[in-house]
Amino acid sequence: MVETTTLPAPNLPKFPLARYLKNQPDAVEDRVILHAPQDIAYAAGSSEAQRFNPKTSLDAWLLQSPQGATTIDIPAHFVSGDDPIVLTGPKNAGGLLYVHVGKGANVTVQEKWASGGHVLGIWLMLVIEADAQVNWLSYDSFSADTVLVNRTATLADNAKLNWTLAGFSHNSGLNRVDVRLLGQNAEATVNVGVLASGSQHVSYTTSVTNEGQHTVGHINQRGVITGSAHLLFNGIGHIVKGARGSDAQQENRVLMLSPRAEGDANPILLIDENDVTAGHAASVTRVNADQLYYLMSRGLSATLAKRLVIRGFLEGGLAEIDDQRLKKELFATIDRTLVAEDA
Numbered sequence: 127m128v129e130t131t132t133l134p135a136p137n138l139p140k141f142p143l144a145r146y147l148k149n150q151p152d153a154v155e156d157r158v159i160l161h162a163p164q165d166i167a168y169a170a171g172s173s174e175a176q177r178f179n180p181k182t183s184l185d186a187w188l189l190q191s192p193q194g195a196t197t198i199d200i201p202a203h204f205v206s207g208d209d210p211i212v213l214t215g216p217k218n219a220g221g222l223l224y225v226h227v228g229k230g231a232n233v234t235v236q237e238k239w240a241s242g243g244h245v246l247g248i249w250l251m252l253v254i255e256a257d258a259q260v261n262w263l264s265y266d267s268f269s270a271d272t273v274l275v276n277r278t279a280t281l282a283d284n285a286k287l288n289w290t291l292a293g294f295s296h297n298s299g300l301n302r303v304d305v306r307l308l309g310q311n312a313e314a315t316v317n318v319g320v321l322a323s324g325s326q327h328v329s330y331t332t333s334v335t336n337e338g339q340h341t342v343g344h345i346n347q348r349g350v351i352t353g354s355a356h357l358l359f360n361g362i363g364h365i366v367k368g369a370r371g372s373d374a375q376q377e378n379r380v381l382m383l384s385p386r387a388e389g390d391a392n393p394i395l396l397i398d399e400n401d402v403t404a405g406h407a408a409s410v411t412r413v414n415a416d417q418l419y420y421l422m423s424r425g426l427s428a429t430l431a432k433r434l435v436i437r438g439f440l441e442g443g444l445a446e447i448d449d450q451r452l453k454k455e456l457f458a459t460i461d462r463t464l465v466a467e468d469a
Contacts, residue, residue, distance in 0.1 A: 152243045155219065159214040177197065213237045215241050217241060227260055232258070239268055256285060264292070270297050280308055291303065293319070296324065307341035318348065323352045328356070336402075339369055349381070350460075351382045354384065373403045383412070
């Protein structure tokens, strides 16, 4: 097991954490449902919460009310094959989820949440041991009023993580993804695709910290905003002192469809070592009128042309999803949301 330390977090622009932490999370205990082979160890109960050590104010908030806690242990060298491991959140509760991926395992995991309620808190702690490869999809379609999500991952030597987060919820709140590349040659790519609609106010802060030598951390965030929603992207790439030969890259792009929509994209690079490569890009734009005109000149309606532009834009954040049935479901959700906004 890799030892971890706590690194200070940078000040984040327009990140309303203190305001959200004034809310009391729903005190509902339930468990995450696991669909996987019997080789995978599963435990649920309040005693499993002992694995979660609060280090930030958000961590403490997530532990302050009774929460269902679930632990999943994927054995060393386990291979999931064509059938993904599926984790489904409870119907009307948040929860704590600890997942340990053993050395040399090669797994695909789908984590799905559609929970309702008033104020929910979710904390996922993912630990990936040496030489393991993980393809992880987080699919959020919450119907609760407010949701605070904290997803963390640590990677040991030569571990690889390809993480896609699809945010298609109707709640306000915040989402935090924090990946730490602790071992040498560890690699992580985090792709985020978000559709914010109605009067949502939602923020996504994704950070990848290069701590081991020759580590690679990439962030790609794409968001589309309709109605009077407000979407905030913070991307943080941090190469610490001693992480020689490492690479940190990020893109944060927001597309606004309504004159009432608000979007922010804030790239942050913290570089404490010389022998490294790093870069960032960010944009906040409205729908390209030339693209729409071109499609409409080919006989498409304005509504259909706009949907195609949006699909193409979000594809950059969702391209790594191999499950075609799930991808079809995601784009159907996009279409339904756009139809509702146009009504």
